Amino acid sequence: xxxxxxxxxxxxxxxxxxxxxxxxxxxxxxxxxxxxxxxxxxxxxxxxxxxxxxxxxxxxxxxxxxxxxxxxxxxxxxxxxxxxxxxxxxxxxxxxxxxxxxxxxxxxxxxxxxxxxxxxxxxxxxxxxxxxxxxxxxxxxxxxxxxxxxxxxxxxxxxxxxxxxxxxxxxxxx
Numbered sequence: 121x122x123x124x125x126x127x128x129x130x131x132x133x134x135x136x137x138x139x140x141x142x143x144x145x146x147x148x149x150x151x152x153x154x155x156x157x158x159x160x161x162x163x164x165x166x167x168x169x170x171x172x173x174x175x176x177x178x179x180x181x182x183x184x185x186x187x188x189x190x191x192x193x194x195x196x197x198x199x200x201x202x203x204x205x206x207x208x209x210x211x212x213x214x215x216x217x218x219x220x221x222x223x224x225x226x227x228x229x230x231x232x233x234x235x236x237x238x239x240x241x242x243x244x245x246x247x248x249x250x251x252x253x254x255x256x257x258x259x260x261x262x263x264x265x266x267x268x269x270x271x272x273x274x275x276x277x278x279x280x281x282x283x284x285x286x287x288x289x290x291x292x293x294x
Contacts, residue, residue, distance in 0.1 A: 127147035127157075233261065
């Protein structure tokens with residue numbers, strides 16, 4: 121078993137000064153580490169019924185499509201506003217400075233479908249909370265959310281767990 125954290129490269133001052141970026145490209149370059157990361161992210165939900173996997177743009181697509189394939193269920197992308205070609209619903213949420221909007225197709229999740237959210241990084245929880253809202257508005261039932269990395273020194277996990285969402289991560293960074 122690989123130490124997954126050793127495949128995450130820290131890049132200081134990217135994309136702006138004071139930010140320590142968690143670069144996952146070394147993990148993506150290792151087929152064994154990538155497979156282990158996906159297995160580790162999925163393991164806590166192995167005994168759950170999951171009907172749909174939702175990935176959040178853009179790195180959530182990398183892990184979400186693989187997990188959906190393993191589960192043999194559909195994959196649904198949640199994207200930034202204006203990127204999806206069909207009719208959508210949107211959710212706007214607060215950022216540190218300003219707001220952002222994400223969207224999903226109106227027919228992406230059916231009422232009662234059990235949904236697992238997948239993304240690479242959990243920080244403040246805002247994007248995932250907005251994704252949860254979209255799924256619930258479509259009638260989906262949230263099974264949980266799984267991440268490659270949880271920046272545990274930020275409030276994301278507690279923000280999401282306060283809503284009742286089950287949160288799991290392969291790597292906790294303190």
